[in-house]
Amino acid sequence: MSHNVARRGRLTAVLGLLLGMVVALVWAVPAAGHQRSEPHPRPVPPPQKVATATGHGGAVATLDPYATQAGLDVLKHGGNAVDAAVAASAMLGVTRPYDGSIGGGGFFVIYTAKDRTVTTIDARETAPAAATPERFVDPATGLPLAFPDARVSGLSVGVPGLVRGWEAALEEYGSKPLRKLLEPAHEVAEGGFVVDAEFQQRTVQNLEIFQDFPATAETFLVDGAAPEPGDVMRNGDLAATYELLGRRGADAFYEGELARAIADTVTAPPVARDAAGVPVRAVRPGDMTVADLADYEALWREPTVVSYRGNQVFGMGPPSSGGTTTGEVLNILEGFAMSDLPDEEVLHLLIEAEALAWADRNAYVGDPGFVEVPVAGLLSEEFAATRRDRIGPTAAAKPVPAGNPQAFQDRAALIVPAAVAGEASTTHLTVADKFGNVVSLTFSLEQIGGSGITVPGYGFLLNNQLTDFNFTAAVANDPNLPDGGKRPRSSMSPTIVLDDRDRPVTAFGSPGGPRIIGTVLHLAINQVDRGMTLPDAIAAPRLMNQNGANTFYEPGIPIEALARRGHAFTLMNPIGNANGVRFLDRKTVQAAAEPERAHGGSAGVLRPVR
Known part of the structure; x- marks a missing residue:
């Protein structure tokens, strides 16, 4: 059961936040999980949101002002475009968690000004080793599963790739440690961000699914309902997960307790039960193992041109x-x-x-x-x-x-x-730094809210990217049927x-x-x-x-x-x-x-x- 906190804290004046005025709020924390004896930090006011900006020294464009500001802060303190892209993508996992996060994967296109070349990183999710071409065919009927049943299941979850993608990009081109780049997102996850109309709308679209998974409901809902614009949302579990990744690096995601928690969530989705102990939703289990996570690699690939x-x-x-x-x-x-x-x-x-x-x-x-x-x-x-x-x-x-x-x-x-060097709930960000380096990064959970299943105690949703495979052959010699270790x-x-x-x-x-x-x-x-x-x-x-x-x-x-x-x-x-x-x-x-x-x-x- 998730111990993250996401409780309503309506600000008395949203305009005051926009002007940088912060209201002190005290939040209750369950006496378990990532418990803290001191009060939560104050919520982080939303930065000003503008659609166009022109200037010097670097630029960031994202779907969300918190993420744009995180990227700009990294550039301001001497980071490069890759550093800023990682910081902005981590922030999007907090403030736009239904679109893309560490529970999913994506693709990096990177231009380096020093040698004027473009490289790409494939951090796409992979199917577990046990996957077969009949993954989304109902064995009882021989027919493909209905999409909603396939999506909200362990079958749809691919091994997440974004964290290995961060690692690959930073090892090759970064100038800041992952720990520093996760600090802005950690601060907002712990202190809270102000809900906007887009966040509310996307929560409402997934409300019936989110309500059926206790960890998801506790992390993203307010008393079982969607938050309203002006509410403050916190995600203490995700803050602790970012702290873990900052201390131990990407290996902490793919090995150890977090990898076990992901695999357990996929193979036994933690669905809510009614008063009689019956699951409120039939959710098919997946077959991901800790070995699937340990074996995951982000791949350097030549770009198309x-x-x-x-x-x-x-x-x-x-x-x-x-x-x-x-x-x-x-x-x-x-x-x-x-x-x-x-x-x-x-x-x-x-x-x-x-x-x-x-x-x-x-x-x-x-x-x-x-x-x-x-x-x-x-x-x-x-x-x-x-x-x-x-x-x-x-x-x-x-x-x-x-x-x-x-x-x-x-x-x-x-x-x-x-090998790594040394479609939809999706998000995109673009960064350029003062040196002329550029990052174009798209990452995703697939549907808005992914599979709808949150890893209990860790604060992030898992993807449903394997539904990007064709459920049955769409063309002769179909190149996009599921298989073990394959990327959709x-x-x-x-x-x-x-x-x-x-x-x-x-x-x-x-x-x-x-x-x-x-x-x-x-x-x-x-x-x-x-x-x-x-x-x-x-x-x-x-x-x-x-x-x-x-x-x-x-x-x-x-x-x-x-x-x-x-x-x-x-x-x-x-x-x-x-x-x-x-x-x-x-x-x-x-x-x-x-x-x-x-x-x-x-x-x-x-x-x-x-």
Whole structure:
């Protein structure tokens, strides 16, 4: 049973907090677990939240002002972009715990100014060794499980990778110890943060699930209900977990008592029981072992890269489909003079190119440790030309068939597994430092709230990333069926764009499950082809086609004109929740986040200019 405290402490004046006035509150603590005899520290007031910031010395953009401030504080005290990214991601695990945390995994794309190169870290979750392709098939019926039953179960939980990802990034590029970088998040987890409308809304969306797991209810609910804006939430268990990681490093997560607690939670999900002792929800157990945790490795991989209008667009390769799918779409669109075309034509071409690339994604992309992914073929300009030839003036009937990138697989594969050096509840952050280093990091629990299962006594939710596998074969020789040790396919698309001198131009990414790819494509096209600033590119309406009969769209898209070309549409609002940085010149950088979507994001720079 969790001993974390998350109790209502409504501030008498939220405006007072915004001005830096803190109200002293005394909080009761259960006499067990991470007990403390002294009163809790005072809650940390929310930093000012702005969507765009321009200046010098470094920049941070995230989904949350606490996380942005944590990154900026690290930069202020001499840390670099990798240091700041780790601090900001740890903070997001406190203030945006349903989107991404140490209970999940993700992908790092890192630019180092010293040698002008881009590297990537695959910290994606893995299936336990006992997993089989029939993991999500009901043995009683032979049919795939209903998604809600698969999600809220031990079966859906992959071995978390984020902490090993932190370790890999810091060992190679960091300048501060993990202990120091976790201090800001530890302070807020222990002292408390102020709930906003977005936190409340996401809690409400998961309320019925959270109520069924005592550790989750005690950690994230207030007397069994969702907190309200202005409430203060604390997570003493997570603060203690961060303290443990700070003292003992990443090994403390993958070995010892914490690893045992994770494995026990997965194999015997701690669901609530009624007065008769009957579980209130049927929750299928998983099969994760402490050996699965001990065996986990974050992998260094070569990035994907394509040339687009003289820029080099770097992304994440398999098991993410972000880099290959985004790259293929851009290669297809390279053959059209996009900047000279009206909006309707640009959007038509984007829909058609997305459908073609998604057909290829579904047919070929999976974990490169288990399937041969024809990355070179998918990203070849010659293959793109064959796909471009299929685009006409009107909408093609969808789904369209996959192409044959194997015919263009004539150079060494770009993506190879390597040992670590020396879709959706997802979050993204982008950081640049004064040296010109850049980090684009996307990490996730999958659904909002992941599996809904909290590790008792440790304060974090576990992911449901294994539901990113196909439950049954979707295509011939399906590359994305479950298997022991395999990483599920992802759509996460952290992106960095360099100029022809290998210097950063812009970097960005987004949460949003499969719609991440469409969001990232809009940001690229809006900036490169349509001449938008980064803030305008983020704010503009979006659409996305996943090789389906209907295209998802946001208000503001000219669907009437596109419908005359044969396109059909389904409203989805919002699509993505982007942020990024853009280098305006050698010294000036701009951070930008959503001004409206999902109640807006947070951008900051170290030394602002008007």
